[in-house]
Every structure is written in structure tokens, then in C-alpha cells.
Amino acid sequence: MAAASPLAPERFPELPPIAGVTLASAHCGIRYPERTDLMLALIEPGSAVAGVFTRSKTPGAPVDWCRKALKHGKARAIVVNSGNANVFTGKRGRDAVAQTVGAAAKLLGCDPREVFVSSTGVIGEPLAAEKIVAALPEAAAAARPDGWTTAAQAIMTTDTFAKGATRSVEMRGARVTVNGIAKGSGMIAPDMGTMLAYVFTDANIAAPALQAMLVAGNERSFNSITVDGDTSTSDTLLLVATGKAGNKRVTRADDPALTAFRRALDEVLVDLAQQIVRDGEGAEKFVTIAVSGAASPRAARRIGLAIGNSPLVKTAIAAGDANWGRIVMAVGKAGEKADRDRLSIAVGGVPIAEKGGPLPGYDEGPVARHMAGRDIRLAVDLGIGRGRWTVWTCDLTHRYIDINGSYRS
Amino acid sequence: MAAASPLAPERFPELPPIAGVTLASAHCGIRYPERTDLMLALIEPGSAVAGVFTRSKTPGAPVDWCRKALKHGKARAIVVNSGNANVFTGKRGRDAVAQTVGAAAKLLGCDPREVFVSSTGVIGEPLAAEKIVAALPEAAAAARPDGWTTAAQAIMTTDTFAKGATRSVEMRGARVTVNGIAKGSGMIAPDMGTMLAYVFTDANIAAPALQAMLVAGNERSFNSITVDGDTSTSDTLLLVATGKAGNKRVTRADDPALTAFRRALDEVLVDLAQQIVRDGEGAEKFVTIAVSGAASPRAARRIGLAIGNSPLVKTAIAAGDANWGRIVMAVGKAGEKADRDRLSIAVGGVPIAEKGGPLPGYDEGPVARHMAGRDIRLAVDLGIGRGRWTVWTCDLTHRYIDINGSYRS
Numbered sequence: 001m002a003a004a005s006p007l008a009p010e011r012f013p014e015l016p017p018i019a020g021v022t023l024a025s026a027h028c029g030i031r032y033p034e035r036t037d038l039m040l041a042l043i044e045p046g047s048a049v050a051g052v053f054t055r056s057k058t059p060g061a062p063v064d065w066c067r068k069a070l071k072h073g074k075a076r077a078i079v080v081n082s083g084n085a086n087v088f089t090g091k092r093g094r095d096a097v098a099q100t101v102g103a104a105a106k107l108l109g110c111d112p113r114e115v116f117v118s119s120t121g122v123i124g125e126p127l128a129a130e131k132i133v134a135a136l137p138e139a140a141a142a143a144r145p146d147g148w149t150t151a152a153q154a155i156m157t158t159d160t161f162a163k164g165a166t167r168s169v170e171m172r173g174a175r176v177t178v179n180g181i182a183k184g185s186g187m188i189a190p191d192m193g194t195m196l197a198y199v200f201t202d203a204n205i206a207a208p209a210l211q212a213m214l215v216a217g218n219e220r221s222f223n224s225i226t227v228d229g230d231t232s233t234s235d236t237l238l239l240v241a242t243g244k245a246g247n248k249r250v251t252r253a254d255d256p257a258l259t260a261f262r263r264a265l266d267e268v269l270v271d272l273a274q275q276i277v278r279d280g281e282g283a284e285k286f287v288t289i290a291v292s293g294a295a296s297p298r299a300a301r302r303i304g305l306a307i308g309n310s311p312l313v314k315t316a317i318a319a320g321d322a323n324w325g326r327i328v329m330a331v332g333k334a335g336e337k338a339d340r341d342r343l344s345i346a347v348g349g350v351p352i353a354e355k356g357g358p359l360p361g362y363d364e365g366p367v368a369r370h371m372a373g374r375d376i377r378l379a380v381d382l383g384i385g386r387g388r389w390t391v392w393t394c395d396l397t398h399r400y401i402d403i404n405g406s407y408r409s
Numbered sequence: 410m411a412a413a414s415p416l417a418p419e420r421f422p423e424l425p426p427i428a429g430v431t432l433a434s435a436h437c438g439i440r441y442p443e444r445t446d447l448m449l450a451l452i453e454p455g456s457a458v459a460g461v462f463t464r465s466k467t468p469g470a471p472v473d474w475c476r477k478a479l480k481h482g483k484a485r486a487i488v489v490n491s492g493n494a495n496v497f498t499g500k501r502g503r504d505a506v507a508q509t510v511g512a513a514a515k516l517l518g519c520d521p522r523e524v525f526v527s528s529t530g531v532i533g534e535p536l537a538a539e540k541i542v543a544a545l546p547e548a549a550a551a552a553r554p555d556g557w558t559t560a561a562q563a564i565m566t567t568d569t570f571a572k573g574a575t576r577s578v579e580m581r582g583a584r585v586t587v588n589g590i591a592k593g594s595g596m597i598a599p600d601m602g603t604m605l606a607y608v609f610t611d612a613n614i615a616a617p618a619l620q621a622m623l624v625a626g627n628e629r630s631f632n633s634i635t636v637d638g639d640t641s642t643s644d645t646l647l648l649v650a651t652g653k654a655g656n657k658r659v660t661r662a663d664d665p666a667l668t669a670f671r672r673a674l675d676e677v678l679v680d681l682a683q684q685i686v687r688d689g690e691g692a693e694k695f696v697t698i699a700v701s702g703a704a705s706p707r708a709a710r711r712i713g714l715a716i717g718n719s720p721l722v723k724t725a726i727a728a729g730d731a732n733w734g735r736i737v738m739a740v741g742k743a744g745e746k747a748d749r750d751r752l753s754i755a756v757g758g759v760p761i762a763e764k765g766g767p768l769p770g771y772d773e774g775p776v777a778r779h780m781a782g783r784d785i786r787l788a789v790d791l792g793i794g795r796g797r798w799t800v801w802t803c804d805l806t807h808r809y810i811d812i813n814g815s816y817r818s
Contacts, residue, residue, distance in 0.1 A: 058741030058749040088737045088749060090766030123734025124767050311720070311805075312813055319814030325532025328497045332467030340467040340497060357499030358533050396720075398807050404721055405728030 007278035007286045007374060007394070008161040015148040015166045015179045018200045020044040020242030023147030024139040025154035028131040031083025031121060036154040038132060040139045041078040041198065042108070043240055049075035049116070050210035050239045052218045060087035062117045065097045066236060072113035073207040075240050077104045078198060079117045079132065080155050082183070086119035086127040096129035103133040107140055118196050118236045120183065121157050152181040155196055158403060159185045159279050165271035167264035172257050174247035176203040180268045184276035197222065197237045197272050203261055204243035205250045212253035213262055214239045220390075221269035222276075239265075277392045282399030285317055287376045287392065293344075294387035299336040304391030306334035307380065314396035320371040322347045324358075327380060342383030349377065416687035416695045416783060416803070417570040424557035424575045424588045427609045429453040429651030432556030433548040434563035437540040440492025440530060445563040447541060449548045450487040450607065451517070452649055458484035458525070459619035459648045461627045469496035471526045474506045475645060481522035482616040484649050486513050487607055488526045488541065489564050491592070495528035495536040505538035512542040516549055527605050527645045529592065530566050561590040564605055567812060568594045568688050574680035576673035581666050583656035585612040589677045593685035606631065606646045606681050612670055613652035614659045621662035622671055623648045629799075630678035631685075648674075686801045691808030694726055696785045696801065702753075703796035708745040713800030715743035716789065723805035729780040731756045733767075736789060751792030758786065 021043055025036040051070045053063050079100055086093045097117055105112040119127060152162035163182045168175060182197035199214075218237060243249065250257050278286050289307050294300035307313055310330040316323035324345045331338050341356035348370025352362050370376070376395075430452055434445040460479045462472050488509055495502045506526055514521040528536060561571035572591045577584060591606035608623075627646060652658065659666050687695055698716050703709035716722055719739040725732035733754045740747050750765035757779025761771050779785070785804075 054741075056738070056741035057743070057745070057747040058737050058752070085734075088734065088752075088762070088765060088767070090750065090764070092766070123737060124762065311809070315810050315813035318810065321814070325494075325497060328467050328532060329465070332463075332465030334466070335464075336466070338466040341499065343467070343497075353497070353533065355499070356497060357501070358497070396810065398810055400720070401724050401727065401805065401807055401810070404724035405730070 004160045005279045005283055007283055009275065009278070012149050012152065012162050013164050013166055015164050016168070016177055017145035018177055018179055018242060019202045019244030020047060021200045021240070022143035022145050023151040024143040025147065025150040026135045026139040028081065028135045030081055030128060030131055036150065037082045038135055038139060039080040039151045039154040040136065040143060041151065041200070042140060042143045043075050043077065044242060044244070045076065047075055047240050047242045048073060048205060048207040048210055050207060050214040052214055052237045054236070058088065060085055060119060061089065061093035061097045062086055062119045063236060065101065066116050066118070069113040069116060072111065074114050075116055075238070076108050076110040076114040077116070078238060079104055079115065079136070080196065081119050081127070081132055082155050082157050083121040084119055084125055084127045085121050085123050087123045089124065089126055092126050096127040099129040100132050103136055107136055116238055120155065120196055148179065148181060152183070155181070155183040157183065157185070158281060159183050161279055163272055163275040163279070165268045165275070167267050169260040169264045171203055171245070171261050172247040172250070174245045176201060176245040176247060176261060178261070178264045178268045180272050182272040182276060185279045185281050199237070199239045199265070199268060201239070201241045202243070202245035203241050204245060204247050205241045205258070205261070209251060209253040209255070209258070210239055210241055213258065213265055217262070217266045217269045220266065221273040274392055277394050280394035281403045282397040282401070283394030284397050285374055285376050285395040287317060287378065287394060289391045289393065290377070290379045290388070291382070291391070292379070292388040293381040293383045293385060295337045295382070295385040296387040297389050298387070300387040300389035301391060302336050303331055303334040303338070303380065303382070304389050306330045307378065308391050308393035311396055314393070317371070317376055318395035318397045320368070322352065322367050322371050324353050327378065331380065337384060338382055339384055344381040344383060346379040347371065347377070355383070413569045414688045414692055416692055418684065418687070421558050421561065421571050422573050422575055424573050425577070425586055426554035427586055427588050427651060428611045428653030429456060430609045430649070431552035431554050432560040433552040434556065434559040435544045435548040437490065437544045439490055439537060439540055445559065446491045447544055447548060448489040448560045448563040449545065449552060450560065450609070451549060451552045452484050452486065453651060453653070454485065456484055456649050456651045457482060457614060457616040457619055459616060459623040461623055461646045463645070467497065469494055469528060470498065470502035470506045471495055471528045472645060474510065475525050475527070478522040478525060481520065483523050484525055484647070485517050485519040485523040486525070487647060488513055488524065488545070489605065490528050490536070490541055491564050491566050492530040493528055493534055493536045494530050494532050496532040498533065498535055501535050505536040508538040509541050512545055516545055525647060529564065529605055557588065557590060561592070564590070564592040566592065566594065567690060568592050570688055572681055572684040572688070574677045574684070576676050578669040578673045580612055580654070580670050581656040581659070583654045585610060585654040585656060585670060587670070587673045587677045589681050591681040591685060594688045594690050608646070608648045608674070608677060610648070610650045611652070611654035612650050613654060613656050614650045614667070614670070618660060618662040618664070618667070619648055619650055622667065622674055626671070626675045626678045629675065630682040683801055686803050689803035690812045691806040691810070692803030693806050694783055694785050694804040696726060696787065696803060698800045698802065699786070699788045699797070700791070700800070701788070701797040702790040702792045702794060704746045704791070704794040705796040706798050707796070709796040709798035710800065711745050712740055712743040712747070712789065712791070713798050715739045716787065717800050717802035720805055723802070726780070726785055727804035727806045729777070731761065731776050731780050733762050736787065740789065746793060747791055748793055753790040753792060755788040756780065756786070764792070
């Protein structure tokens with residue numbers, strides 16, 4: 001495995017147990033000879049589930065299945081394999097999903113629609129579902145409430161570190177916890193549901209309310225990051241609520257009792273999304289792009305993503321060059337309302353361009369020091385409205401090309 | 410200067426004189442110490458002019474000027490400097506344009522609206538227009554009918570070779586010629602007017618007909634290429650018709666007398682556009698993406714550009730990897746109608762995936778040999794309609810990052 005990204009967090013966080021959830025990982029030998037490649041999450045009866053999926057027009061068979069299963073609103077198991085995405089595999093791909101779902105449902109004695117599956121890895125090769133089916137019984141027997149780290153490891157592909165996040169808050173007199181794990185490193189782009197991310201809580205919340213919160217939180221987290229502007233065919237974000245925390249059940253997303261929970265959920269989503277950027281293929285710098293003064297929040301996000309997806313901006317950042325001319329270019333190409341003569345740009349908190357021109361004689365020293373660091377902050381103000389959004393991305397380095405020129409070989 | 414792109418044509422083509430046009434180049438010292446950086450094209454009275462410009466929302470001052478001047482419909486001079494784009498330079502930028510235009514108009518005794526200007530190079534630094542003004546008289550005196558090569562050289566920035574193209578056809582009993590020169594290497598993307606390109610003809614065609622043909626031709630040439638998905642703030646394509654060829658004047662774009670001319674113009678535009686891709690920053694491979702079976706030609710182009718802009722597709726091509734899984738991904742993210750189960754892909758003429766799945770046992774030998782070459786041909790059939798379009802791009806290599814990590818330093 002590649003060395004951990006220089007932007008990786010110091011350690012995987014301590015994720016407390018979530019009552020009603022146990023996890024296991026296993027080695028099925030789908031692709032990687034020497035590591036786990038199967039994650040199994042078991043959920044006790046009575047849970048609610050929400051989900052967001054890729055907006056790709058060529059999604060994988062597992063995504064098709066999850067979309068259908070989600071209508072049932074309940075989850076008993078999540079089965080995820082790495083190494084093979086089961087995408088563009090035709091009827092065999094659908095069969096592989098049916099095999100996996102059927103075996104898990106039989107094992108747990110549940111409705112097949114309560115089994116969610118994801119696959120991540122190479123596209124266009126048949127998935128050997130029988131390897132997953134064979135590994136399921138042992139994995140189910142081994143599932144533990146503290147299996148978060150190994151679960152997060154089992155779903156990695158080109159990731160260099162396992163990704164997890166947790167928050168706890170009070171809710172209607174009960175302590176509720178939100179745990180999440182995620183994977184993602186390349187093929188990370190806007191317009192997605194997300195990469196693979198699984199969030200669990202013991203809160204007692206009905207599925208429609210969960211779904212509404214997840215969709216909203218996803219916009220400001222996974223849908224606000226980009227590594228390479230490429231959208232995966234497998235993006236999946238699931239949120240499971242076991243209801244074991246003991247709080248009085250909440251059924252409506254606009255219930256004030258959800259305020260603290262919503263904030264905790266959003267924080268977990270943003271935390272995981274940022275970790276995916278920090279593990280962006282070849283990333284050497286983590287970049288926060290704060291856009292303000294745009295015509296609308298939506299416009300601010302599109303402008304932020306145009307900056308974050310620009311290869312010229314990303315290569316300049318890799319070189320430590322505060323090349324705001326390229327930022328101007330990216331603002332211009334975003335297709336959103338912009339007025340060259342009202343545009344202001346700050347790098348690392350230092351204003352370097354204002355109202356359509358460079359600030360004469362700004363102090364280049366602090367800017368150069370900021371650009372030499374790991375955490376780059378760009379602020380762009382359009383000067384025409386009140387729309388604001390924050391987008392996260394990474395730089396574009398030689399290592400990105402190395403990684404993606406050799407992924408299949 | 411960097412070594413010429415491995416995809417460069419063998420030589421700059423022989424461009425015959427265009428009656429009514431003379432060209433000169435000069436060294437003004439705007440940025441480059443040891444090469445020419447000013448191009449001047451002089452046009453005799455009586456010409457017609459058409460133009461297409463960047464769709465950037467932050468265009469440079471020269472683009473603003475050209476848009477305004479174009480309404481007048483006549484051209485006496487085109488002044489182009491390289492080394493400085495005069496973009497995001499505020500009022501000083503507008504003053505620099507006014508200075509240049511004023512000096513040229515005075516020199517030629519013409520209306521300022523008959524002087525077109527372009528600037529290309531670094532963004533956000535004030536342009537020393539006085540250097541251009543000082544060089545104009547000598548350049549005007551030195552202008553020659555055969556100055557095409559040196560003119561094309563003077564407008565280069567990160568280009569590694571000068572770009573020109575020519576075609577001649579019969580039109581209403583007269584022989585008419587179309588000559589074009591262009592520059593462009595990075596910041597090349599869809600949704601642009603184009604990079605800098607200047608096309609001249611001796612045909613006698615009224616400005617509205619010229620404009621209609623230019624807009625149409627631009628769609629299938631400059632608007633169908635991408636190097637890095639970044640759109641320049643300076644993109645300019647001008648077409649000047651001197652009317653000296655002796656053909657009876659054509660005033661309507663739908664006049665059948667224009668059939669051969671339109672084809673010649675389109676060929677010159679496509680030729681120049683392909684040369685820009687062949688000089689794409691860091692390019693090692695020239696990639697033709699033919700999309701068919703899409704819901705509409707527009708959908709086919711968007712899908713082609715999604716493939717051509719995908720860093721994952723481009724890095725795979727750089728590595729000689731016929732990674733059609735990434736092509737599927739790019740089709741999926743384009744946002745156009747697609748049906749995974751009807752999609753077919755061929756590489757170098759060899760079908761490798763059909764109707765939603767890999768073709769079992771296709772012969773990898775010829776595909777691998779094709780991918781090792783310089784000219785890569787991808788064909789994607791959506792299987793749902795009759796829309797087709799061809800897009801050209803290049804691969805994404807380490808040299809792209811080298812070039813763009815050091816452009817300002």
C-alpha cells in the first residue's frame with residue numbers, strides 16, 4: 001500500500017459503539033492478495049435508513065439495487081466489497097447483486113430489501129459474488145460493536161488511510177451518537193451523491209426525516225468536494241438510525257428536537273468529506289475555497305467548484321504559486337454571474353486583488369509562506385450578492401498522474 | 410523555448426499571399442527577452458470582418474473592445490501582443506487598449522473601430538502599451554504579404570510550434586484562398602469563442618454572411634477541442650475578407666455559391682484547432698473522440714467533452730491504458746441521456762465493449778499497439794439516437810504539471 005497522504009489525520013478517531021450495530025471485515029480475495037476486501041454491517045430490527053446515490057447516468061448495479069431497496073425504508077445489513085466496482089458488467093452484474101443480497105437475507109432471515117450492497121474498485125470486470133457469499137456466514141458470526149477501524153479499512157481502494165468520524169449530542173433527554181466511515185481518493189467530483197460513506201446513529205428518527213437531513217447535509221459536504229472533477233458510478237451514502245438511544249421518536253425533519261442532531265450529522269459528513277479530499281490522489285495540499293458575494297449559494301458553489309476543478313489553479317497551488325490570475329479565469333468560466341471589476345481575492349487571509357485589479361504593493365511574504373504550507377485558504381468575493389459556499393479540494397501533482405497511469409496494471 | 414511537441418506537424422505550411430493583407434512582427438520587450446511579441450496585420454480598405462470571442466464572464470479588456478468594434482463590420486488592422494494578457498487590469502487595462510487602438514488608427518488614418526487588438530500571456534499585470542505604440546510605425550512599414558510564419562511565431566506563449574493552415578477553392582469563377590494562424594496550448598476548453606486565431610481570405614463576402622459561417626465553423630472546430638477544461642479570458646477568433654479575389658460579392662450565408670468556401674473555411678478552422686490540441690501543454694498523444702448514437706449532436710458533444718476533460722481518462726491514455734471503464738464513468742457524468750446497457754466502445758477501430766459489458770475475449774494485441782501510438786481514436790456509441798460529434802483532446806502527462814507549476818516563475 002502507498003504511504004499515507006501527507007494530509008492524513010494523525011489517527012483514526014475512537015468511534016464508540018452504536019447500540020444495534022455490529023461490524024465485521026473479511027478477506028474474500030476479490031482483487032487484493034493481502035488485505036481485507038469485505039465489510040459487513042449488521043443492524044438490529046427496527047432501524048430506519050436514508051440514502052443518497054451517484055447522479056451518474058451509468059451507475060453500477062449495486063446503486064440500482066440500493067435505490068430500489070431504499071423505498072422499503074429499513075436496513076438489516078450493509079455488504080460492501082472493494083477491488084471490483086461491479087459497474088458496466090451487464091446482466092452478470094445484476095446477478096452478482098442478487099446473489100449477495102439473497103445470501104445475506106437468508107443468513108439473517110430478513111427481507112432482501114433490507115440488505116444494502118456497494119462495490120468499489122475496477123469497472124467492467126465481472127464480480128465473483130460467490131466469494132462474497134462464501135465469506136458472509138463467518139463474517140456475520142464475527143461482527144462486533146467495536147469493528148469500526150477494520151470496517152473502514154476493508155472498503156479502501158486507492159485510499160491511503162481509513163476514514164472515520166464521530167459526534168455525540170443530547171436529543172430529547174437521551175445521548176445520541178453519530179458514527180461514520182467513508183472511502184474515496186480519486187474519481188471525486190461534484191454532482192455526485194458521494195463516494196462510499198456509511199453513517200450510523202442510535203437516535204430514534206423516522207426514515208423520511210432522516211432522508212431530508214441526509215440530502216441537505218450531503219449538499220454542504222460530499223457535494224462540495226472535488227479531487228479531479230470525475231464522478232464515480234458507485235457513489236453511495238447511507239445513514240442508518242437504530243433507534244436504540246432511548247429518545248422519543250422524531251418523525252419530522254423540521255422538529256426543533258433535531259437541531260443538535262442535525263449539526264452533529266452535518267459535522268460528521270463534512271469531516272468525512274474533508275478526509276476524502278485529504279486523501280485525494282497525489283494530494284500534497286488541502287485547499288479550502290470560500291466564495292462569497294455571489295448571486296446565490298448555488299452560484300457560489302458552482303464558482304467554488306470551477307476554481308477547485310481547474311487544473312491550472314491546482315497545478316499552481318502544487319507549485320506554491322498564489323496565481324490569482326488563474327482564479328479569475330476559473331471564476332470567468334463557471335458560467336455564473338460575475339463582474340470582473342468587483343472581484344476580490346484573498347490568499348491565506350491576505351487580500352491580493354480587489355475590485356478588478358491586483359492590490360498594488362501587497363505584502364508577498366506572508367502569502368508565499370501560506371502557499372508553502374499544507375492548508376491553503378482561498379477567499380473569493382464576487383461583490384454582487386449574498387450567496388456564499390465553501391468548497392474543498394486538493395492540489396494536482398505528479399503523483400496523481402503516477403497513480404492513475406498505473407491503476408489497472 | 411521548450412522542444413517542439415512530439416505531435417507537431419512536420420513544418421509550418423506554405424501560406425500564399427492574400428491580396429489586401431500584409432503582416433509584420435516585432436520585438437517590443439513586453440515579457441520575452443529574445444523573441445518577437447508583437448504581430449501586426451494590415452488590411453486594405455473595403456474588407457469585411459467577423460469574430461467570435463470567449464464566453465468567459467471575466468474577459469480581458471481587448472475582448473471587450475473587439476466585441477464593440479465588430480459592430481462596425483470593417484477592419485484595417487489587427488494588433489496582437491504576447492507575454493501579457495491585459496486581463497484583470499482594471500482601468501489601466503482599458504487605457505492600454507485605447508492607447509494601442511488610437512495609435513494604430515492615427516498611423517493608418519482610419520476609424521479606431523477598424524483596429525482590433527488581442528493580448529495573450531500573464532493575467533493581472535499592467536500591459537506596457539507604450540512599448541506597443543512605439544513599435545507600431547516600424548512594424549507597419551515592414552509589413553509584407555508573405556509574413557505569415559513570423560506573424561504566427563510572434564503570438565505564441567507556451568506554444569512549442571507556430572500554427573498555420575491554408576485552403577484554396579473556386580468561388581463564382583474566382584480562385585479564393587483562406588489562410589489562418591493561431592496560438593494556444595493551455596487554458597484550452599469548451600465553451601469558448603476560441604484561443605487566438607486570425608483567418609484571412611480574399612473572397613468577397615459581406616460581414617453578416619461571414620459571421621454566420623464563422624459561428625457555425627467555430628462550433629465544430631475550436632469549440633470541439635479541450636486541453637485542460639480551462640477557458641481563457643482572451644479567446645478571440647477573427648475572420649477578415651478583403652474582397653480582392655474578384656468574385657461577385659456574396660451577401661447571404663445560405664447562398665449556394667458559398668458551399669466550397671464554407672468547406673475550405675471549416676477545414677482551416679479544424680486544422681488550426683487540431684494544431685492547438687497537438688500543442689496541448691505536455692501532450693504526448695493526440696486523441697480523437699467520435700461520439701455517435703446520442704440523443705442529439707449537442708448531447709454527443711457534451712459527452713465527448715466529458716470524456717476529453719476527464720483527468721482519469723487522460724492519465725490512462727498517457728499510460729497507454731485502454732481503460733474503457735473510465736470512459737463509461739465519463740459518459741455517466743456528462744449529464745446527457747445515456748443507457749448503460751446500450752453503450753458500445755471501440756478503441757483504434759477495435760470494439761472492446763458492447764451493450765453494457767466488455768466484449769468477452771476481444772483481441773487485446775491490436776488495442777495495446779494502438780494505445781502505444783501517437784494518434785488515439787476512441788469511438789463511443791450511445792445506442793439511443795442519431796446525434797454525433799467529434800471532439801479532440803490530448804493526454805495528461807507529467808509535463809503538463811511541470812509547465813503549469815512554473816509558468817509565472
